[in-house]
Amino acid sequence: MGLDRRTFLQQMGLALLSGGVGNFSAGTLYNRIVGREAARYGTALAAPAPRKLALLVGIDQYSSGNSYLKGCVTDVELQRELLIHRFQFREQDIVTLTNQQATREAIETAFLEHLLQQSQAGDVVVFHFSGYGSQVQVADMNLSTPESVTPLDTDAKSAQLQSSASLVPYDGMLPTKREPVANDFLSETLILLARSLATRNCTLVLDTSFQATEKALQGNLRSRSCPQPNLKQPSPEALAFQEQLRIRYPAKFSTAPPQWSQVPGVILSATQADAVALEQQWRGFSAGVFTYALTQYLWHAMPSNTVYLSLTRASERMRPMSDQQPRLMGKVPTQPSSAATYFTAPMPPTGAEGVVTAIDEKEGTTLTLYLGGIPQTVWSAYKTNSRFALLTGEGALTVRLRSLDKLTGKAQLVDNPSENAPKLGQLVQETVRILPRQVGLVVALDDNLQRIERVDATSALSNISAVSSIISAGEQQADYLFSKGLGKKAKSSSHGSGSHYSLSSVGGVVLPHTRGAADEAVKSAVNRLIPALKTRLAAKLWGLTWNEGSSRLPVSMTLGIRQPKPYTLMERMTRAFEQQNRPKQRSLERNTTPDLVKIPVGSQLQYQIENQSDRPIYVLLVGLDPVGNAIALYNSPVTKETDDGEEKTLQDTQVDPQTTLTLPQSTSSLNGFIAGSIGIATIQVICSDAPFTKTLHQLALLPSPKGEGDRLVELTQPLEVAKSLLQDLHNNSGLNAETMGFSSEDYALDVQKWATFQVVFEVV
Missing domain, CATH: 3.40.50.1460 (Rossmann fold)
Structure with a gap:
């Protein structure tokens, strides 16, 4: 048996x-x-x-x-x-x-x-x-x-x-x-x-x-x-x-x-x-x-x-x-x-961008750093000559990044270590971020495209200044996908079915308002997508400033709903803010669900910026709304008479020391509203200890928003605004190119001077 x-x-x-x-x-x-x-x-x-x-x-x-x-x-x-x-x-x-x-x-x-x-x-x-x-x-x-x-x-x-x-x-x-x-x-x-x-x-x-x-x-x-x-x-x-x-x-x-x-x-x-x-x-x-x-x-x-x-x-x-x-x-x-x-709680409680994994035995001044803590969107453009501080317990040693390989880098000690020599396992924190001025989008071509379509798409995309590289899907990292087919329609898209050319996320989700007609030619589709590509490049540049984990500015940001029923959605703080509040056992990061924050359509949002520093902080809010439009929060410009005629200027949004500012400052029922479209929104709340001079000048050149007070406005020239923003942060950092080793083709940003919070939420 x-x-x-x-x-x-x-x-x-x-x-x-x-x-x-x-x-x-x-x-x-x-x-x-x-x-x-x-x-x-x-x-x-x-x-x-x-x-x-x-x-x-x-x-x-x-x-x-x-x-x-x-x-x-x-x-x-x-x-x-x-x-x-x-x-x-x-x-x-x-x-x-x-x-x-x-x-x-x-x-x-x-x-x-x-x-x-x-x-x-x-x-x-x-x-x-x-x-x-x-x-x-x-x-x-x-x-x-x-x-x-x-x-x-x-x-x-x-x-x-x-x-x-x-x-x-x-x-x-x-x-x-x-x-x-x-x-x-x-x-x-x-x-x-x-x-x-x-x-x-x-x-x-x-x-x-x-x-x-x-x-x-x-x-x-x-x-x-x-x-x-x-x-x-x-x-x-x-x-x-x-x-x-x-x-x-x-x-x-x-x-x-x-x-x-x-x-x-x-x-x-x-x-x-x-x-x-x-x-x-x-x-x-x-x-x-x-x-x-x-x-x-x-x-x-x-x-x-x-x-x-x-x-x-x-x-x-x-x-x-x-x-x-x-x-x-x-x-x-x-x-x-x-x-x-x-x-288990992270130890030490202060975060870091990486760690020392090797030290050159002969000289002791060349280190290998593992840098898994730098945001992915930033790492793609990160450059040598960026600087880090080693947490030694008795002070900080500074190292300069000399080369990069995958997630590791070779770094050289800037200071004479004397008795305070570097050790294996020491955490490193970013102090200076070097970024290239010439940044473009990498566009991958969907493998659904036929050979002639790929040739036409490559030719057309090569003539767009916002695009730096065109690759075949799966070859290397890309920012977006030029696709053909049904794709995965975004929730905010109102297009019907059929075979269309469109711009998609790297995961194949068709971006809102980028799908064309079924009989559209490839070159026509690419030309139609030029404004969207410029907007997405602006968003990429804004994303390169994301540094809430490394910033030395003691500021925090709270996102909440003002109407119809007030409540807090998320709270974020910089590393410096967290260190100042740790003795008070103050916890600003609370969440009871593992999902993206979801916000009902039509909600009126507010951003609260708390400044715990001893100097004024200036704030700028930019980003992409759920349908992919570039937006910014600013006041209507004021017209002044000059020797050359009339000039439009914008007032800085300033947070005084040891105070909290709520944005939008105006209580108008229209300010801060989420429009009637669903989807994913990505917002950067950028704080600096110096005014955004060039950025405000660029915003003042754009069509004035209707109504009174500060409000979210769709940007018609987002790429120029993004470049002006990076230049403002670079100028405010005041770093010497010869001393720091960067070139005129770079931005050099000091983490003591600015903080960028990146907020991602879903409108439902």
Whole structure:
């Protein structure tokens, strides 16, 4: 008589328990993976609680050779550097598995031995996976969470099978004599492992997606959904490992199917259940859109940071590129005090742009810096000769950036270190930002375009001054996509269906009011898009000033709704402001949802700027509204008589020392209103300790806004306004080109002189 399925799996599990996963001798797979590091864990067990343990998995290369991914191993590096230098994880407590190391058995074993066997109550555990996600066929007894289970459209013979989410390891596809099986790391297995932990402080970060997609390239971004979506049965070994867990830890499991909500901690998922996770090419490297956004923000996170706020801030960095929206699952804490990201506060409490990772042994004055904390939009244009301060504890050493490679840079000490020499692991903070004056848009050509269309588009785009480079989709980092087809229509778009030329985000979302007629010629379409391209370049230039994390101006910004019912939407502060208010235990960053801030159409907004410095602060508000129009907040100009005739001038918006100013200052019912269109708005609130002389002069040349007082006005010449703004910040910084080493082709901005808050919200 043959064995039934459950008996077979139990025996397989017991076999693995005695000869494989359950064996913790020096010859186990785990020891073979991490080698000499395994010996350190014995002594680490005696370390005082809470310990911080992490298992980071990233897979770009698969045994099948069928992979288009390039940024998963980078994700592991992003997380590792962050956990070590910002959250005080010890290097020996972090295990990384990349590419061929990350087999299914290796992942299961490392989780079991490194995380489950070592963690105790109160410890902190982080598991990160970047790679392909997929789905497998499972029977009813192995049903997964409702979020990842989809009934299959099958015949009666297989009616009891359903699809379940899975993480694809390096050896995910196994050839067999019959049909191939999926040797995946099953979502149910991950849930069971997490439930077996002794600690509730568990974070699972999943930068992958399970939604099948036909195209590996989504706009200019790469999909992390498996390119082989055909549903297959899990391998017997994968199921046997599950059964082993049930036998070994029976008290941990109920008879109910494993679900994400049972995880004793939180799951940070890169995207919603029915969407695709994406990765982006950046400056010489690729990384997951979600992982890069999350880790970049956390380099600046304050002690009061929560997991809700972390996902919101990640969303603000992601949504202008695509419609990818992170998701928070698991047993999410309801009290902010217990909802800290990774269940631990960042240390030291002051944020940073990066860390010293190497020092030249001969001279001791050449350093290697890891700079994962610089905003992604800024990093694309960041130049050498920028300066950083090393936090030594007894003062600050200044270094000058000499070269850049991906996310690292070589830097030279400017000061004589004497007794205060630099050390490995010291955090670095930006002091001077060098940016190029010549900045243009990189436009990618959609792979849906035919050859003749690509030739015509390249020719037409090359004649537009706002465009600096034209590439094929997927080649390198781009700002926007010249696309053809239905695309993903933005919520604020009123265009109908059909095949049209349009301008899209790099994630393939058609930008509002950029889709043309179905019979439009390529060159006509490009010429029609010139105003939109200039507006988007202006927005790119404004974005280069974003520095709330590094600014030394002690200012804060609060966005709220004035009407119909007053309440606060978001609160932001600079690094200097946070340092001044930390002794008061003042926390300005509060959020209880992981999504973008949503604002009803027709709401009247207000911005409150608090100046805690000893000198006046001048404020300028610019950005893109939900339909892509460039806007600014300013007063109607005043006409003055001069020797050369009449001259229009604008009054500065000034915040006196130790005071708070509300914008718009006028209480008119029209000022500050969100127009009747839905979509994503991106606003820069820019503060400076000197007037915006050139910017106000440029604004005064534009058509005067109607009505009284300050109000949001659509800009007709946004690119000229953006260039004037950068020139004002450069002039105010007053840095000497010869001393600092920058050229006349650069802007040099001193972080002590300005602060830019970037606000992203969705109008619904």
